[in-house]
Every structure is written in C-alpha cells, then in structure tokens.
Amino acid sequence: MSGSARPAVALVHPGDINTPSGGYAYDRRILAGLKAQGFAATALSLKGGFPCPSQGEIEAALAALAATPAGTVLLADGLALGALPEEGLRRIGRPLVGLVHHPLALETGLAEDVAARLLESEAGALAAASAVIAVSPETRRMLVERYAVPPQKVTLALPGTAPADRVPADGDPPRLIAVGSLTPRKGYGVLLDALDQLADLDWTLTIVGSPEFEPETAREIAARAAGFGSRIHLAGTLDAAALDAAYAGADIFVHPSFYEGYGMVLAEALRRGLPVICTTGGAAGETVPDGAGLKVPPGDADALASALRALLTDPARRQKIADAAFAAGTALPDWSDTAAVIGRVLMEVAHR
Numbered sequence: 001m002s003g004s005a006r007p008a009v010a011l012v013h014p015g016d017i018n019t020p021s022g023g024y025a026y027d028r029r030i031l032a033g034l035k036a037q038g039f040a041a042t043a044l045s046l047k048g049g050f051p052c053p054s055q056g057e058i059e060a061a062l063a064a065l066a067a068t069p070a071g072t073v074l075l076a077d078g079l080a081l082g083a084l085p086e087e088g089l090r091r092i093g094r095p096l097v098g099l100v101h102h103p104l105a106l107e108t109g110l111a112e113d114v115a116a117r118l119l120e121s122e123a124g125a126l127a128a129a130s131a132v133i134a135v136s137p138e139t140r141r142m143l144v145e146r147y148a149v150p151p152q153k154v155t156l157a158l159p160g161t162a163p164a165d166r167v168p169a170d171g172d173p174p175r176l177i178a179v180g181s182l183t184p185r186k187g188y189g190v191l192l193d194a195l196d197q198l199a200d201l202d203w204t205l206t207i208v209g210s211p212e213f214e215p216e217t218a219r220e221i222a223a224r225a226a227g228f229g230s231r232i233h234l235a236g237t238l239d240a241a242a243l244d245a246a247y248a249g250a251d252i253f254v255h256p257s258f259y260e261g262y263g264m265v266l267a268e269a270l271r272r273g274l275p276v277i278c279t280t281g282g283a284a285g286e287t288v289p290d291g292a293g294l295k296v297p298p299g300d301a302d303a304l305a306s307a308l309r310a311l312l313t314d315p316a317r318r319q320k321i322a323d324a325a326f327a328a329g330t331a332l333p334d335w336s337d338t339a340a341v342i343g344r345v346l347m348e349v350a351h352r
Helices: 022-036 055-066 086-091 112-128 137-145 188-196 215-226 240-248 264-271 301-312 315-330 335-351
Strands: 008-014 040-046 073-077 096-100 131-134 154-156 175-179 204-208 232-236 252-255 276-279 293-296
Touching: 008 022, 022 040, 022 073, 022 264, 022 335, 040 055, 055 086, 073 335, 086 112, 096 112, 096 335, 131 137, 131 335, 137 154, 154 335, 175 240, 175 264, 188 204, 188 215, 188 301, 204 240, 215 232, 252 264, 252 301, 264 276, 264 315, 276 301, 293 301, 293 315, 301 315
Parallel strands: 008 040, 008 073, 073 096, 096 131, 131 154, 175 204, 175 252, 204 232, 252 276, 276 293
Antiparallel strands: none
C-alpha cells in the first residue's frame, strides 16, 4: 500500500446500524465521513445478543471478521468489540481499531458479576487493538485508568454536531425537553421525582427516546408519566425533522443521566442555544461548559428540582444561560472534523 492509499475499512457494529441511539448515530456519521474522504468503508453487522452473545454468536462474529478481505482495517464499535475474546481477535489477522462510546462494564443497573465479566472481556479486546478511539476525555480517562490502555494508544475524536438554527427558548410557560432512550442509565425516574416537587409551577415536558431497549423501564416511566396528565408527553423515537421540531419548540433541555460517555444530545442542545440542566455523571459535566447550563449530582432529585425551579422561574437567567449555550455550541466540531481524526488513525494503523 502506498503512503497515500486509503485502506478498505469495515465499521463493525452489533445489530442494525440505524438503531436510534447516540452511539449508532455517531457510527453512521463516521461511515459517511470516511466514504467522503475516499475510504472504501462499509458497515459490518454482527448478529446476536450483544453485548452478551452466546458462544456460538461469538464464533460467528469472529468468522465474519476473518472473512473480510486481507488488509481491511476493522473499526469496531465497543458494543461489539468488548464482548469478543482477546485470543480470537488476535487470530483474525486484520488491523483492529476500537471505537469506544461508553464502556460496557459501566452501564447502570448491571449485576456485579456481569460488570466484572464485561470489564475483563473489554480489557482483553482493547489490548488486541492496534489503536483505540475514545469519544470524550472522560472515556479516554476510563480506558487508561480502569482498562490499562496505554495513553499513547488512545485518540480522542469528539462527536461532531450538525448545523442547526438557534431556537427562541422563550416560551411561557416554559417547555422542557429530554432526549434519550428509556433506559435506567438515563435517569428518568429521578427526573420524575424532581418534577413531583414542582407541581406549583407551570411547565410541560416532552421526552424523546426509544422504549425498545429496556421495555420494563419504559413501562415504569410511562405509568409514572401518566400521573402528570397532559404535562408530560412521551414522544418515542423521532426522525430528524420531527426531532428538530421538538427542539425548536423547547425552552429548557434537561438531561438527568447517571453516566454519559459524551452525551451527543447535550451538544445538539447547545448548538441550538437551549439552556441545559444536566448531571455531572461521566462526561456530561465536561460536555456542557460552565455557564451554559446548571449541573447537579447524578441521582439527586432534590438538586435537580432546585435547578429546574431556578430556570423555570427566572426568564432573565434562562436567557443568559441560553446565550452561553449557543456560544459553546457554535464552537463544537462538525462531523467532518471527527471523521478526519478517525481517518488519520486508520491510515496510521494500515501503514504500520
């Protein structure tokens, strides 16, 4: 391969790449960005119950990776990579780059033994990779400190943000929006606990997110939301145009997550100039700069209620934070920047 030739790339992921989540959205953007740079980039879907596949599914996944053309660089999403055995990955004979959005072992609600097993599996898989992409400084720190990945092996590739018009964020009564799948990690139960304390104020909340990942959690949230009557609307999964409209009709973005590897929806809110209320869980506190939002400890319903009350009752403060959010959002990278960073890593690995 010449010094300027682009290698073939297979972006490895579990299931359907059109799955509605931030991680899959990142993967789709990177796939498109690599193609725009001239890489022969394709998606390689692994079937099975990832991140906890059966032994047969693991063997089928390794066979699929080994069947790629010689010289193909495997860019493997951590949702798939972390469940595959180190020894098997080393036998494939293909350059391997890990792409880690959110370490599997850090998912909220895992049993202790499951988390320990995933931590061991992920550490081995990352050791087999020639390079690792982390989507936030927080994820990079976790990989170095908890997974013993050498710092020089990890490259930071922040998610990009698409251009978006600034929203007015001046509704009266204020309209809250939360975006994220209905899973335990997103902390919607805490948000509803906080809203229980704000019955004296006038507000509405729209929650945008898929109920399919954790159906039991989704049913619990729906049952509780019903108790608020028409004040809370569960919008489910929205396409891009409908999501843009939902953002445009909102005044405050609230994100009660227990942990985020980055929090792409936080960046989307900033880009639109929405004042943000979020937790400090994982990378969320770094994604939202000081001044662009109010930050509270994850799981603290009282603190979340206090932050919500502060912005719901003070339009001038809300506007000041909205101005800071928009300034921060316009400084974020776009997707071509992100794809360029990853493209350089793929080239380096291919030419070693």
